[in-house]
Every structure is written in structure tokens, then in C-alpha cells.
Amino acid sequence: MTATNQDQAEYWGKSASGMKWLTFEEQIAASFAPVVDLLLDRAALEPGQRVLDIGCGLGDVTLAAARAVGPTGHALGVDISTPFLDRARQRSSGMGNVEYALADAQTEPFAPADRDAMISRFGMMFFSDNVAAFANIARALKPGGRMTFAAWGPLAGNPWFYIPHRAATDRLGQMPKVDRNAPGPLAFHDIDRVTGLMAKAGLADIEARASDLNLTPPGGLTGASALCTRLGPAARVLAHFDGSEADEAAIRDAVSAALEPYVEDGRVLMPATINLFQARRARTA
Known part of the structure; x- marks a missing residue:
């Protein structure tokens, strides 16, 4: 792995922050289910296809893809986190058309022209060299094979990020500013x-559009505010300033108050802007 992507492997595979995705597996899956639906609708997978899922995490999208392509197809999930892949394999037990691999998709020598489609939910924004990653992944596609991936849109359209961040920084102060185009959750906002x-x-037939949808964190206002405080920007601010339990509780209360306008019939429907990208490997490649 390159040095930068090795940093990503350390974060997602070993850090306490990365491991929270295992702790809150069910809540995260429920929250992001509308994104998976959007992704698969646009990918339009067909029975018998061979699919590559980049940044597969705990296997939510890989499993959905495997069901879409059926027993004559195949889904390969790739991630840089061993704990995530271990859990994904547990969840896929008994399915004969699913496989997982520990790999850095920027540099992994995938079998050439082996896949009909590539998909990714929030897994493409962390490479140190995006052009190299796109080109390497494209080589795994058959000529004309299509990649479809979802990424977070601009910060202003995603209260999932800005509400917890504002609550945490109001309580504890600002963290050092970072380049929003640098590898990270919002790197593909533009x-x-x-x-x-x-x-x-070298990709062809490139298309991209912003889609507005609602994230669906479970547990009502209490569950949503707890999840938003324990993951993402609020958690990073708490860790940076070594925040106390009292700080966490205060931030959670502030997040809860800010989420109240999004409650409908006891459910939190949190607006989100998702950038959906599609392209094909050139047929002459």
C-alpha cells in the first residue's frame, strides 16, 4: 500500500474510531439503506454478472449485489480492514457467489477484464491518488463494463456531518482545518x-448527478442523536480534545435538539445530498 492508503488501513482496521463501525453495525446499515437502494437502482445489475464492490466494509452492498446477480453471478467485496472483512464473511456464510479480499484497490493487481460492473457505497473517497485508483479499478472491468459509486455531496446538503460537527465544536472548540479535497468522507463533494x-x-461515458434523499437512522430522536455523536465529526472532535462524558452528553443533547425538525411520526428522516457517479471502461481498452 502507499503510505497514505496505509494510514487509511490503520484507521479502518485498528483505530477505536474505525472499530465503532462494528459496534454500530445495525444502526449504520439502517441509516444508509436508502443510499444502497439508490446505488443498486442506478447500477442496474443483472443475473449472471460478476461484480466488484470497492470499500465493501461489513458487506452490506456486496450481499445486496450477490442477491441481484443470483447464483450464476458473483460478487467480490474488497476492503483494507481485516476486522470488517471478517464480519462480512460471517454475514455471507452459506452464500456460494460471494467472496472477500483484503486489498488496496488503488494498487491491487485485480484479474484483468474479469468484472462486468464495479459498485461502491462511500468507498471511493479515500485514495491517495484518485486517478491511479480509477485506472486500476477500470482494468478489472471488461471493456464496456460500468462503475457506479456513491459519495457524499457538499457539506451544506448533509446535516449528518454539519449538525454533529457544529454541536461538538461549539462545546469544545475548532479542530485544525483540513483540505476538503483530501482523502476523507467529503473528498468527492465537487x-x-x-x-x-x-x-x-481514461474512463468513458462519464455521468454524475447529485441526488437528494433521506437517511433513516433507527431509534427515533434518541437513537439518531446517539449515533451521530458516537460516529463521524462529533466523535473526532471529542477524541481530539479528550472530551469527557459530560461533554459527550452535552453534544448529544445539542444534536438531538438540532434534529427535531427532521422527526416525522417518531422517525428521523435526515436529508442528504449524495453524488452518484457512473462511467465505463473504454471498449477499446
Whole structure:
């Protein structure tokens, strides 16, 4: 792995923050289920296809893809976190058309022209060299094979990020600023920038659009505010400032108050802007 992607492997495979995705597995899956539906609707997978899922995490999308392509197809989930892959394999027990691999998709020598489609839910924004990653993944596709991936849109359209961040920084202070285009959750917020990188990697038929949907964190207001405080920006601010239990409780209360406008019939429907990208491997490649 490159040095930067090795940092990502350390974060997602060993850090306390990364391991929270295992702790809150069910809540995260429920929250992001609408994103999976959007992704698979656009990918339009067909029975018998061979699919590559990049940044598969705990296997939510890989499993959905395996069901879509059926027993004559195959889904390969790739991630850089061994604990995530261990859990994904447990969840896939008994399914004969699913496989997982520990790999850095930026550099992994995938079997060439082996896959009909590539998909990813929030797994493409962490590479140190996006052009190299796009080109390497494209080599795994058959000529004309299509990649479809979802990424977070601009911060202003995603209260999942800005509400917890505001609550945490109001309580504890600002963290050092980072480049929003650097590897991280919001790195693909700028559609024009990303499509330019895709073109530079030699991809064809590039399309991208922002889609508005509602995330569906479970547990009502209490569950949603707890999840938003324990993951993402609030958790990073708490860790940076070594926040106390009292700090966490205060941030959670602030998040809860800010989420109240999104409660409908006891459910939290949190608006989100998701950038959906598609492209094909050039047929002449």
C-alpha cells in the first residue's frame, strides 16, 4: 500500500474510531439503506454478472449485489480492514457467489477484464491518488463494463456531518482545518472535480448527478442523536480534545435538539445530498 492508503488501513482496521463501525453495525446499515437502494437502482445489475464492490466494509452492498446477480453471478467485496472483512464473511456464510479480499484497490493487481460492473457505497473517497485508483479499478472491468459509486455531496446538503460537527465544536472548540479535497468522507463533494479525474484516468461515458434523499437512522430522536455523536465529526472532535462524558452528553443533547425538525411520526428522516457517479471502461481498452 502507499503510505497514505496505509494510514487509511490503520484507521479502518485498528483505530477505536474505525472499530465503532462494528459496534454500530445495525444502526449504520439502517441509516444508509436508502443510499444502497439508490446505488443498486442506478447500477442496474443483472443475473449472471460478476461484480466488484470497492470499500465493501461489513458487506452490506456486496450481499445486496450477490442477491441481484443470483447464483450464476458473483460478487467480490474488497476492503483494507481485516476486522470488517471478517464480519462480512460471517454475514455471507452459506452464500456460494460471494467472496472477500483484503486489498488496496488503488494498487491491487485485480484479474484483468474479469468484472462486468464495479459498485461502491462511500468507498471511493479515500485514495491517495484518485486517478491511479480509477485506472486500476477500470482494468478489472471488461471493456464496456460500468462503475457506479456513491459519495457524499457538499457539506451544506448533509446535516449528518454539519449538525454533529457544529454541536461538538461549539462545546469544545475548532479542530485544525483540513483540505476538503483530501482523502476523507467529503473528498468527492465537487462533482466537476471528480469527473475530471475520471476522464484523466481514461474512463468513458462519464455521468454524475447529485441526488437528494433521506437517511433513516433507527431509534427515533434518541437513537439518531446517539449515533451521530458516537460516529463521524462529533466523535473526532471529542477524541481530539479528550472530551469527557459530560461533554459527550452535552453534544448529544445539542444534536438531538438540532434534529427535531427532521422527526416525522417518531422517525428521523435526515436529508442528504449524495453524488452518484457512473462511467465505463473504454471498449477499446
